Amino acid sequence: MRGIQIQLPSEFAVLEPLQIFIEGLGAAAGVEEDELSSLSVSVIELVKNGMEHGNGSDPGKMVTISVDSFDSRIRFFIDDEGTWAPENAPGFRPGEGEELLSTRGRGVLIARNLARWVEYGLTPEGKTRVTLIWPLN
Amino acid sequence: MRGIQIQLPSEFAVLEPLQIFIEGLGAAAGVEEDELSSLSVSVIELVKNGMEHGNGSDPGKMVTISVDSFDSRIRFFIDDEGTWAPENAPGFRPGEGEELLSTRGRGVLIARNLARWVEYGLTPEGKTRVTLIWPLN
Amino acid sequence: MKIHEKMKDGVLIISLSGKVIGGPDLMNVKTAFQNAVNQDIDSVLLDLGKVSWMDSSGLGIIVSGHTTLSRAGGALKILNATKKINELLIITKLSTIFETFSDETEALASFGE
Amino acid sequence: MKIHEKMKDGVLIISLSGKVIGGPDLMNVKTAFQNAVNQDIDSVLLDLGKVSWMDSSGLGIIVSGHTTLSRAGGALKILNATKKINELLIITKLSTIFETFSDETEALASFGE
Ligand SMILES: Nc1ncnc2c1ncn2[C@@H]1O[C@H](COP(=O)(O)OP(=O)(O)O)[C@@H](O)[C@H]1O
């Protein structure tokens, strides 16, 4: 499956439908049943970040998810309308001590662990693009 | 919810995930539980037509579904890469006699009946655009 | 979609469950009708009670089953059409073609009449 | 997501079911913890056995419940974390903070110790 693109406004109401859609696409692409929720958790974490941090939760700003499957892997791009700056991006490792009890800062960590391959970068136009690659067995 | 867009290759494998996604979006937009499957049947009928008749089932050609909700209605555009010609479009009414036993020709009829408002037209670029409007109570 | 088949009182009951949506899956239903004819079974009851979702592709398959069986001198009847499926049968006027039942015993008996 | 609450042996058992996903729904869980403290209940057992899906937003809410209760001198413990939720607790090292149980009686008894 190539060329799938899903553009969504930065509204939390779309997350639940999206979660099911991602699992359905994953299943169609050959992701194993018991890995589907890990896939959808990873993607949803990154989409939420795009909505919140990239788009400032502005419903007029979009997050665009591109899905392409290749031999033995699926690639997701999660693009938002912001421009991600590496210096503003903590949360890639679990906090220690007091920080462990933060109510936030676990999204990227979880996505990186479940998906194993998550990279932050920019689209050709300089907007934030997160790339997630999911291997197929 | 405004600005939702879903671009899909002309492959039947995406239909089942799409069906669930459409129902999820419908629910989030306020469509009643027991109307959700009629909504998804209508949209899927039109998407299948875009894939088959508009795009000749070429997986490299896309169907794009745009979803916007307005006061008390949701509007769907279902665009394909073909150019629909009115003279090639039967199937808007049930066949009679022998035709009743055709294995095809019921998609538009069903969509029109379940959704009540389905119009064929062209995008600004002259590609096929089907507009479906679903009222919210 | 899943297909389950069983013989009862000389009638082949084909039960579908899950989503009957366009795609290669549907060929299996077509094959089931053809197999029945090949085995000289001419009474088929299609149980749709567990179908959660169906569109025109499903109707197409049912019509093709009807045609396959009629040509062989047999009949296809429908058991447990859900409210949503009944709606589709009415919209498409296929309700004028198919005998539908909500009771298996009654449906089976009707083939003998 | 649904929230169900019941008292048992002086412990408030809050059970979540369905999907714990980002959005306004989560405020209800936060409120449930706050209500407990307001009612001088300091032992809360969070039953996650029927949670079908959870992400970092869910973890955030659980941590905030932990903080709310700890400040009031109480404790939040977890019952029936699914395999997937356990995985999240481990990835985020929250497993070092929370006592988790798979048996309700044992969990309830632990509050008395
Ligand atoms: N799409 C994005 N655009 C800009 N900044 C981002 C984006 N995604 C993540 N970040 C940064 O990385 C941080 C960590 O993200 P995360 O681990 O998901 O935790 P949280 O979202 O709860 O803060 C965010 O607080 C933000 O500063």
Ligand SMILES: Nc1ncnc2c1ncn2[C@@H]1O[C@H](COP(=O)(O)OP(=O)(O)O)[C@@H](O)[C@H]1O
């Ligand atoms: N998107 C489209 N592009 C071109 N032609 C279309 C499109 N949608 C429908 N049609 C025409 O309308 C006819 C009726 O469609 P439909 O009622 O869905 O039945 P079926 O798809 O089974 O033929 C099609 O056979 C086709 O000729």
